[in-house]
Amino acid sequence: MNVNAGGRTGELVNAARRFAADHVVGAAAEWERERRMPVELFKTAAEAGLLGLMVPQEAGGHGLGLKQTAAVDEVLAGADMALAFAFKVHGNLAGNLARNGSPAQIERYLKAMLAGEVIGAFLLTEPRGGSDATAITTRARPDGDGWVLDGEKAWVSNGAVAGVMLVFAQTDPDRGWRGIAGFLVDADQPGVIRQPAYHVLSGHALGTCGVTFDGVKLDRGALLLEPEAAFKGAMRGTDIARIGVGAMAAGMMAASLDAALAHTRDRAAFGQTVADFQGVQWQLADAATDLEATRLLTGHAADLFDAGENATVAAAHAKKFGSRAAVRTIAQLMQVMGAVGFRHDAGHPLARHLASAKMAEWLDGxxxxxxxxxxxxxxxD
Ligand SMILES: Cc1cc2nc3c(=O)[nH]c(=O)nc-3n(C[C@H](O)[C@H](O)[C@H](O)COP(=O)(O)OP(=O)(O)OC[C@H]3O[C@@H](n4cnc5c(N)ncnc54)[C@H](O)[C@@H]3O)c2cc1C
Incomplete structure (x- = not known):
């Protein structure tokens, strides 16, 4: 990914760098200690122009392509992947709304989402399983002019603070995936029960939790994605998110490599710097290769997507390689840092990034x- 790209992308990448330096780098370790989601930063990010990147300009967004958006994802995740992913989930719903929403839905939610005042979430996974998304059991039953929603969702990113939720529910179990529809649900509606945020290895800035729906009444205007179109729409969103995860893996590897280079050049052992040992240099070189490969796979998938071609397989390669490489590489870079690499409180992000890299191995499949x-x-073939 060319994070030094010129023009509009360059401006946004610079804005992301400033945002990360001013609001994230020095604070993220504390969010983890406190297990806190920094919800206030959605408005700050909106002011910095970092929300609604792929929302068309005529709808109030930036109208960027996926390649350009991935450059911003890489910078933000270099500071904190959980926050970068929280913005991604929110931005994906805003984009979905701009593309598929009725005028009334757009009027009701989009402006507030782009201002960071209402936060969005995407609810597909359920407690009994996430990999087989066609098997969801959350049910939307026809009721007069609308529906009644019952069921339970798990692993809802932004769930702790979301104001609007895109909930995938089965309208007709006999039709399998073709019966699944996507509904916009206000989080403060009666029957929407938000569970406490999960305690996880790391990534509390993502505010992940479960949500239960108990007889939630939805009117006709709540339907965003019709049955049949909904599942295909969810999969398109998944391609975007997987490419974003590849870019975020690159961001975490790049930040970890920078920290390891600075430390090993400075640290002395046996009369020389740690970076002078060839064994250490080879580990740094392997990390640089993994980073380069992740950027190339991610950039290729984003190019395909932006050209309107099928990017599903390329997105799968980028997400799988990037997240696996990040787990392997960041652990290796932690090793060359010595025991200080293991600390959360030593002014570098490796421990947080290693845990987020593990998280990335499940995100979006x-x-x-x-x-x-x-x-x-x-x-x-
Ligand atoms: C931090 C975080 C945030 C998330 N945010 C969201 C969100 O916002 N919205 C949302 O809908 N979901 C979200 N998810 C859920 C994520 O998409 C699921 O975790 C993922 O799809 C895997 O589902 P599962 O965890 O239920 O694993 P399961 O389906 O229970 O699978 C368990 C394991 O079995 C293996 N496995 C499963 N199927 C196969 C197969 N066919 N072949 C080989 N091996 C297989 C895999 O190793 C898998 O890890 C999030 C997850 C995490 C960790």
Whole structure:
């Protein structure tokens, strides 16, 4: 990814760098200690022009392509992946709304989302399983002019603070994935029960939790994605998110490599710097190769997507390789830092990034599901 790109992208990348330096780098370790989601930063990010990147300009967004957006994702995740992903989930819903929403839905939510006043969430996964998304059991039953929603969702990013939720629910179990529709649900509606945020290894800035729907009445205007279109729409959103995860993996590797280079050049052992040992240099070089490969795979997938071509397999490669490489590489860079690499409170992000890299191995489909996508394409051709 060219994070030094000129023009509009360059401006936004610079804005992302300033935002990260001023609001994230020095604070993220504290969010983890406090297990806190910095919800106030959505408005700050909106003011910095970092929300609604892919929302068309005529709808109030920036109208960027995915390649340009990924350059911003890389910078933000270099500071904190959980916050970068929180913005991604929010931005994806804003984009979805701008593309598919009725005038009334756009009027009701989009402006407030772009201002960071209302936060969005995407609810597909359920407690009984996330990989087989066609098997969801949250049910939307026809009721007069609208529906009644019952069920439970798990792993809702932004769930702790979301004001509007895109909930995927089965309208007709006999139709399988074709019966799944997507509904916009206000979080303060009666029957929407937000569970406490999960305690996880790291990434509390993502505010992940479960949400229960108990007899929630939805009117006709709540339907954003019709049955049949909904599942395809969810998969398109997944391609965007997977490419974003690839870019975020690159951002975490780049920041970790910078920290390891600075530390090993400064640290002395056996009469020389740690960076003078060839064994350490090879580990730094391997990290640089993983970073380069992740950027190339991610950039290629984003190019395909922006050209209107099918990017599903390329997105699976980028997400799988990037997240696996990040787990391996950041652990290796932690090793060359010595024991100080293991600390949260030593002014570097490696421990937080290592935990977020692990999180990335499940985000938008476990890496085994990426293999399923890739293997299907191999056997089909
Ligand atoms: C931090 C975080 C945030 C998330 N945010 C969201 C969100 O905002 N919205 C949302 O809808 N979901 C979200 N998810 C859920 C995520 O998409 C799921 O975790 C993922 O799809 C895997 O589902 P599961 O965890 O239920 O694993 P399961 O489906 O229970 O699978 C368990 C394991 O089995 C293996 N496996 C499963 N199927 C296969 C197969 N066919 N072949 C080989 N191996 C297989 C994989 O190793 C997998 O990890 C989030 C997850 C995390 C960790």
């Amino acid at each position: 476990a890496n085994e599901i990426q293999n399923l996508v890739i293997a299907r394409s191999l056997l089909r």
